[in-house]
Amino acid sequence: MRFTDIFSPFLAWTRASKKADTIPYPYKDNPGSDRYRGFHKNDIEKCIGCGRCHDICQNEAIDMVKVADADPEKGDSKLRPMVDYGRCCWCALCIDVCSTGSLSMSNTYSWSTFNADTCKYVPGVDSRTWDDSEKGYRQDNEILGWAGSPRVPMTVLTPEERIKGFEEVVKGYSMAEAVVEASRCIRCGLCVTACPTHMHIPEYIAAITSGDIEEAVKLFYDNNPLPEMCGKVCTRQCETVCAMGYQGEAIAIRWLKRFACENFESLSEVLGTDLEPVASGKGTVAVIGAGPAGLSASYYLARMGCDVHVFEADDEGGGVAQHAIPEYRLPASGYAKQMEVFEKAGVNFHYGKPVTPGKFRKLMKKYDAVFAAPGLQRSSDLRMEGADLPGVLHALYFLKDDPDKKNHDLGDTVLVIGGGNVAMDTARTSRRLGCRVIVSYRRRIEDMPADDEEINEAMEEGIDFRPQTIPARIEKTSTGLRYVYFKAVMVEDPDGGRPKPVKESDEEYHLDVNTIFLAIGQAPSLDFLPLEVASTLKTRWGLIEVDENQFTGVENIYAGGDVTPGAGDVVTAVADGVRAAKAIFRKVNRNG
Amino acid sequence: MADDLMTMLRETVEDYRVIRKRHGYLHVSVPRERVMEVIVTAKSRCGKNVLQLISAVDRIERDIFQLTWILESTEDASIFMVSADYPREGCKVPTLKDMWPSAVFFERELREMFGIEFPGNPRQDEDFLLEGWEGIPPMRRDFDTLEYSMKTYGERRKREHVDPRRLIAEHTGEWDTPVPSRKEKS
Structure with missing residues (x-):
């Protein structure tokens, strides 16, 4: 035994003042690293319930569940x-593919429970201690390159080429381009919540992806x-809610529809036997107006076996959408192709037959139901000094009068008052006729009701925008017209409405022009209704009020399209027609 | 001073491919017949004296395992990575246990997770992490995690999934079309 061995037991005590090397007890928290893949978090306001996390999960660990029994809304399935x-294996694919980037992971990785079946929760809804954790795995677009999922670019004419004539601006997809664009769709169906007529968007996109274009058309x-009309001029609310639009570009749903229709010379051939009546319905229905709403109702009623007669004041169908939207946006070439389908489906058209009160009475008597879809006939007047001078024209009537074919002498400089699609169409048409064009609008450019696409294209074509200008009067000069206006400032509406333009000062400004177009809105004309009907109908702002079945509440009269309150676009009118067709069919076939 | 890696590669193996190169870091791919030679030379001539890791990636699309040896020099902490492709089926890779004893553990892990064999490694069949694992190794891409979960843990109770597409269709009534829809026909 050595001498030092006597002391060695005591040497151990020198460790007493040092930090232990073993794991301390009670255990201390040992957080995961900054990008650790721990329990999920979900920004519930950002999540749209597209179900992509469910689709990608290789272990089926993710279920989409109803939260607080909420129903789907526009752009959100509420799941x-x-x-x-x-089941979760922490692979984080769900985070990587999340459409909105709402799903993420905290760096918390430990959770104890006595019952394995409770080891699940809805992140963001069921509160957890790690909800506010700043650390953990996040979707990283720089690494994934995910945010830049762009749509297949569309070939369009350059602004210089456009203003030379009325050639269609958008050239359409080729088959190969359409298939690539369609294959970006994740089939969540959120678009269907936004479409007024609830088209089967994911299904027809899938059909295009697989190359079955006929199926898409059906x-x-x-x-x-x-x-085809919707494929060109739809307001495409579907694209505003597209899951792919949150971090990349929305699927070009409208252009895919356009592609599918343009792929065929004849749509009625594609539909084939689909055009035969499917139900042995009875009853006769009169439809007033062959615009989108009237056409839509008449098509389905005819397909269900009703005897349908459409009365149209003009010489052709298609309504204001077909005849006032300029050639460069909606060429006449698709018109005959689409109308052929209605004729093959057995719809009877009576063109050049304006409905008068007397005629309306007869229709009410003769037919089991009347669907009124006359649209908005009148262009609103601007109550202002000089608004009745020669050279002050209504944009709507000008657009309807084939400006691409007829020779309209507008002079060198044209002023358009208004900020809607009619104003844009008029401005761009005038530009194509070789004029210098100025657009005067009371509010800001971002407040314009026209499509952003139209405003941008108008700007590219060199149209001069004068937002925040309040018209004062129009004067006659030796060379043409003088437009006198005030400058406006935007004032917040105390009631929470959109900001209002208010005169900045009494200082007057002016522009010397040759022609002035009024495009400040359209109004219905209910002159065709007999007094006894007009007095019983419920109206608001001159528009006919209807219930969810397009029923006016008066006898057998239904109404739809622009004459009823709504968005005032083609697809809304089509949706009105579909609803009316269903309701009218139920009504006239109730007892037999 | 250790030899330059690029000089060594040019002299040792002609058909190498540089995957990434920056200061103190070089990643090359070499034919699998030459990979041991490159590693041995990198250790003896170029001072890459530490084996940091052996990793494998299952490139099932190309039917290969891509193995990567990560070597480091204690002198200047520079990294040298050598990759080589091996066929997936019956994958056999030479062991490095005689040059670095620690290779035994890396190779055992790869054997367990991917089923890659290292003939000459006496401990290659010992369990590493997955005690008593049977069947297809879990890091292979053809391993079905869902099937494994179902078999091992069974169906999870009290689960129900609502398909967003179906819910939206029901809620909007989109298939309740005026005339029988395509869906009913097909």
Whole structure:
């Protein structure tokens, strides 16, 4: 035994003042690293319930569940992902593919429970201690390159080429381009919530992806008998809610529809036996107006076996959409193709037959139901000094009068008052006729009701925008017209409405022009209604009020399209027609 | 001073491919017949004296395992990575246990997770992490995690999934079309 061995037991005590090397007890928290893949978090306001996390999950750990029994809304299925940690393998693919980037992971990785079946929760809804955790795995677009999922670019004419004539601006997709664009769709169906007529968008996109374009066209006709028109001028609310639009570009749904229709010379051949009546319905229906709403109702009523007669004041169908939208946006070439379908479906058209009060009485008596879809006939007047001078024209009537074919002498400089699509169409048409064009609008450019696409294209074509200008009067000069205006400032509406333009000062400004177009809105003309009907109908702002079945509440009269309150676009009118067709069919076939 | 890696590669193996190169870091791909030679030379001539890791990636689309040896020099902390492709089926790779004893553990892990064999490694069949694992190794891409979960843990109770597409269709009534829809026909 050595001498030092006597002391060695005591040497151990020198460790007493040092930090222990072993794991301390009670255990201390040992957080995961900054990008650790721990329990899920979900920004519930950002999540749209597209179900992509469910689709990607290789272990089926994610279920989409109803939260607080909420129903789907426009652009949100109201479903939220529930993660089952008895299945999750923490691969984080769900985070990587999240459409909105709402799903993420905290760096918390420990959770004890006595019952394995409770080891699941809806992140963001069921509160957890790690909800506010700043650390953990996040979707990283720089690494994934995910945010830049762009749509297949569309070939369009350059602004210089455009203003030379009325050639269609958008050239359309080729088959190969359409298939690539369609294959970006994740089939969540959120677009269907936004479409007024609830077209089967994911299904027809899938059909295009697989190259079955005929099937796509047949799917269109399930609830929209004007697919080519919608494929060109639809307001495409579907694209505003597209899941792919949150971090990349929305699927070009409208252009895919356009592609499918343009792919065929004849749509009625594609539909084939689909055009035969499917139900042995009875009853006769009169439709007033062959615009999108009237056409839509007449198509489905005819398909259900009703005897449908459409009375149209003009010499052709298609309504204001077909005849006032300029050639460069909606060429006449698609018109005959679409109308052929209605004729093959057995709709009887009576053109050049304006409906008068006397005629309306007869229709009410003779037919089991009347669907009134006359549209908005009148262009609103501007109550202002000089608004009745020669050279001050209504934009709507000008657009309807084939400006691409007839020679309208507008002079060198044209002023358009208004900020809607009619104003844009008039400005761009005048530009194509070789004029210098100025657009005067009371509010700001971002407040314009026209499509952003139209405003941008108008700007590219060199149209001069004068926003925040309040018209004062129009004067006659030796060379033409003088437009006198005030400058406006935007004032917040205390009631929460949109900001209002208010005169900045009494200082007057002016522009010397040759022609002035008024494009400040359209109004219905209910002159065709007999007094006894007009007095019983419920109206608001001159528009006919209807219930969810397009029923006016008066006898057998239904109404739809622009003459009823709504968005005032083609697809809304089509949706009105579909609803009316269903309701009218139910009514006239109730007892037999 | 250790030899330059690029000089060594040019002299040792002609058909190498540089994957990435920056200061103190070089990643090359070499034919699998030459990979041991490159590693040995990198250790003896170029001072890459530490084996940091052996990793494998299952490139099932090309039917290969891509193995990567990560070597480091203690002198200047520079990194040298050598990759080589091996066929997936019956994958056999030479062991490095005689040059670095620690290779035994890396190779055991790869054997367990991917089923890659290292003939000459006496401990290659010992369990590493997955005690008593049977069947297809879990890091292979053809391993079905869902099937494994179902078999091992069974169906999870009290789960129900609502398909957004179906819910939206029901809610909007989009298939309740005026005339029988395409869906009913097909």
